[in-house]
Amino acid sequence: MDDKEHSSSAVPPDGRLPLTPEQVCRDYSGQVYHLARRMLGSDADAEDVTQDVLLQMVRKLGTFRGESSFPTWLHRVTVNMAQAHRRKRAAQEEHRTRDPLESFLDNGAHGAPVRQWSTPPDEEAMDAETQQLIEEAIRRLPVAYRDIFVLADVEQLPNAEIASIMGLSISTVKSRLHRARLMMRDALAPHFEEIAP
């Protein structure tokens, strides 16, 4: 590939026509916004990060060498920008979430009743209330767990890719993801548990 000719555009993995800045904006703004919104829990913050990410992407289109796939590159940039944005926020609310494993008794038994959940069937579209409950639970996760949960269980990225994006080992990703899922379970249980007769 001639670097001069293509220095202003990046080639997506399928080898189709190079991306132009307008294509980048049109085709990737939704994906970036979606991820940023889940990580940051705020429309305004997500918009700021989306703008920063896309403008950076356009500036760096010429330097994309294709060592990793374009979507991975995009995820990595978005995660880094969102994390940097979070660090800059002065009054960042720190959510202290109880360790789910602390609820167990000394003998290893459950410390509280575990009740069945009543949730909408998969065949139906998710209603707004359920969506709101889940998003709020995600927003209240400690950031170290929230980022991995969003990448794994919302974006559905493989653990190896998450490890690469976050600069963590796969075992750390799995450990934090598991802990995040337990926290989510505890956060959602009061809303979904069936009322005991």
Place this chain on the structure above:
Amino acid sequence: MTCRELVELLFDYVVNELPPTERQEMEQHLCLCPSCMVYAETYRTVVRLSRRLPRQAAPTALVERLQAALRAGEPRQQPPSGGMVPG
């Protein structure tokens, strides 16, 4: 196996990555412990619901602003491909 130990192994259990011995122990425990059976099911439900969250589109106004910013930043001369010329 205690209930806590079972919960700690749920991550690998739900993706069928537990060694056979541990898997067997878990399944024996699940047969005898209704609480853990429900707990495991709700763990799977968390994953299932999260994966069903609808994809949020970028606000139209944001996309339009970005498009305008990109157009304003484009140089006067455009190559045939429509991409940016090297600086």
